[in-house]
Amino acid sequence: xxxxxxxxxxxxxxxxxxxxxxxxxxxxxxxxxxxxxxxxxxxxxxxxxxxxxxxxxxxxxxxxxxxxxxxxxxxxxxxxxxxxxxxxxxxxxxxxxxxxxxxxxxxxxxxxxxxxxxxxxxxxxxxxxxxxxxxxxxxxxxxxxxxxxxxxxxxxxxxxxxxxxxxxxxxxxxxxxxxxxxxxxxxxxxxxxxxxxxxxxxxxxxxxxxxxxxxxxxxxxxxxxxxxxxxxxxxxxxxxxxxxx
Amino acid sequence: xxxxxxxxxxxxxxxxxxxxxxxxxxxxxxxxxxxxxxxxxxxxxxxxxxxxxxxxxxxxxxxxxxxxxxxxxxxxxxxxxxxxxxxxxxxxxxxxxxxxxxxxxxxxxxxxxxxxxxxxxxxxxxxxxxxxxxxxxxxxxxxxxxxxxxxxxxxxxxxxxxxxxxxxxxxxxxxxxxxxxxxxxxxxxxxxxxxxxxxxxxxxxxxxxxxxxxxxxxxxxxxxxxxxxxxxxxxxxxxxxxxxxxxxxxxxxxxxxxxxxxxxxxxxxxxxxxxxxxxxxxxxxxxxxxxxxxxxxxxxxxxxx
Numbered sequence: 403x404x405x406x407x408x409x410x411x412x413x414x415x416x417x418x419x420x421x422x423x424x425x426x427x428x429x430x431x432x433x434x435x436x437x438x439x440x441x442x443x444x445x446x447x448x449x450x451x452x453x454x455x456x457x458x459x460x461x462x463x464x465x466x467x468x469x470x471x472x473x474x475x476x477x478x479x480x481x482x483x484x485x486x487x488x489x490x491x492x493x494x495x496x497x498x499x500x501x502x503x504x505x506x507x508x509x510x511x512x513x514x515x516x517x518x519x520x521x522x523x524x525x526x527x528x529x530x531x532x533x534x535x536x537x538x539x540x541x542x543x544x545x546x547x548x549x550x551x552x553x554x555x556x557x558x559x560x561x562x563x564x565x566x567x568x569x570x571x572x573x574x575x576x577x578x579x580x581x582x583x584x585x586x587x588x589x590x591x592x593x594x595x596x597x598x599x600x601x602x603x604x605x606x607x608x609x610x611x612x613x614x615x616x617x618x619x620x621x622x623x624x625x626x627x628x629x630x631x632x633x634x635x636x637x638x639x640x641x642x643x644x645x646x647x
Numbered sequence: 648x649x650x651x652x653x654x655x656x657x658x659x660x661x662x663x664x665x666x667x668x669x670x671x672x673x674x675x676x677x678x679x680x681x682x683x684x685x686x687x688x689x690x691x692x693x694x695x696x697x698x699x700x701x702x703x704x705x706x707x708x709x710x711x712x713x714x715x716x717x718x719x720x721x722x723x724x725x726x727x728x729x730x731x732x733x734x735x736x737x738x739x740x741x742x743x744x745x746x747x748x749x750x751x752x753x754x755x756x757x758x759x760x761x762x763x764x765x766x767x768x769x770x771x772x773x774x775x776x777x778x779x780x781x782x783x784x785x786x787x788x789x790x791x792x793x794x795x796x797x798x799x800x801x802x803x804x805x806x807x808x809x810x811x812x813x814x815x816x817x818x819x820x821x822x823x824x825x826x827x828x829x830x831x832x833x834x835x836x837x838x839x840x841x842x843x844x845x846x847x848x849x850x851x852x853x854x855x856x857x858x859x860x861x862x863x864x865x866x867x868x869x870x871x872x873x874x875x876x877x878x879x880x881x882x883x884x885x886x887x888x889x890x891x892x893x894x895x896x897x898x899x900x901x902x903x904x905x906x907x908x909x910x911x912x913x914x915x916x917x918x919x920x921x922x923x924x925x926x927x928x929x930x931x932x933x934x935x936x937x938x939x940x941x942x943x944x945x946x947x948x949x950x951x952x
Contacts, residue, residue, distance in 0.1 A: 548697065549794075552697055552726035552728075553722070564734060568736055
């Protein structure tokens with residue numbers, strides 16, 4: 403019975419329904435918004451918008467994770483320790499910069515289309531991951547580090563077998579923040595020429611078609627929640643293996 | 648055998664260890680004592696090259712440790728510290744197996760070794776699959792010692808391993824370490840600031856002050872012929888006589904004059920005998936004979952003889 407209380411169990415089917423079955427809701431939207439024709443956004447299918455949107459988020463988050471974790475590793479090595487204060491400041495200050503502003507700044511630099519969105523998402527996505535990688539690797543206790551070294555683990559073995567597994571829950575939390583922010587920011591990417599679930603929202607706003615705004619927002623919202631729940635579940639699984647001393 | 652040969656290490660202008668030379672014989676238990684900042688931990692950590700010596704040579708069984716790759720050297724040396732440093736995400740079995748696995752022992756032998764060590768450290772076999780945070784501080788330190796012993800190292804380095812434990816657990820672990828030392832014959836270098844711990848465990852004691860060796864000798868030599876006032880004070884000052892009594896056994900002083908009462912064992916320390924005399928309000932205690940024959944006794948005046 404407890405499994406039924408898991409929100410993922412009904413939110414995931416809801417997302418699938420919204421992506422594939424939106425036309426079923428046509429009478430509902432037609433009744434609620436009689437002036438809108440067609441009542442369902444039809445320039446692209448929601449599935450196509452979703453796949454493109456999710457693609458942006460996945461690619462940019464993957465790149466952000468590789469760069470963020472990589473920089474986090476470098477700054478926590480003995481030879482890279484000089485970079486640490488700089489990167490820490492950058493990650494903290496950078497995150498106070500609104501993601502929309504990053505997107506806006508990417509346009510004059512890279513023009514319209516998918517490029518500025520990808521770049522803005524990646525750059526902004528690095529920050530929370532880097533911050534958490536620094537915190538996670540930095541929080542491995544000095545005793546554990548010393549023991550690893552004294553047992554004769556090589557620097558690479560210490561990183562792979564001790565530091566990264568212990569930092570994994572914290573790093574994952576950073577990736578989670580990054581992905582969730584990017585799902586939202588990618589929607590705004592529609593304004594600069596990226597094809598995302600923001601298309602019906604932006605198009606609806608521009609043309610005064612509230613029904614489209616509602617449809618787009620509903621899909622983006624459920625997508626974000628499902629993703630967040632998925633990360634929460636993954637995090638719980640990781641923490642079970644990495645109980646702190 | 649561990650040889651330190653004119654070893655120095657300085658941080659900035661300050662010498663942490665300067666011109667340190669001493670030799671610990673194979674199978675000996677050497678305590679390195681001294682006040683905080685005397686360089687005792689630095690000395691220990693130079694032996695497994697957690698710190699590289701600034702000058703001088705360190706040899707283990709005649710081999711210069713500088714000539715070995717660091718990781719290979721460390722896998723041959725057991726290391727246990729006060730804060731233990733068990734890997735929190737590994738089971739107890741995996742923690743113990745750290746060095747054997749690094750040395751690529753066959754898995755069967757690794758498993759067998761884990762069982763051996765759990766029984767050597769008198770730990771429940773069910774501890775195997777637990778995680779460090781599920782154990783008490785004393786149990787964690789036992790695992791720390793088991794991990795240090797796992798690959799049967801020639802040398803065991805210990806840095807105040809029992810410093811954070813309660814007195815009862817600490818005493819139990821000291822006894823066990825003493826027993827393990829006797830049964831395995833490992834060369835042990837043991838850092839402590841607790842002189843009683845050093846006197847109880849060590850065959851030989853190195854007294855450090857400001858990074859220099861002040862005196863090196865057996866507990867008896869340090870108590871009877873302290874090199875200077877610093878050593879005398881460090882060994883206990885006014886209570887030095889009592890420490891001396893703690894090192895000697897009743898058996899050395901027993902007289903063939905039986906007296907009534909509950910006999911004490913011949914291996915009781917003279918300090919404990921004195922304590923018993925005070926408690927029983929008597930100046931002569933019966934002593935059980937070692938062989939089982941007629942016992943003897945020990946008197947107050949025998950303690951000072």
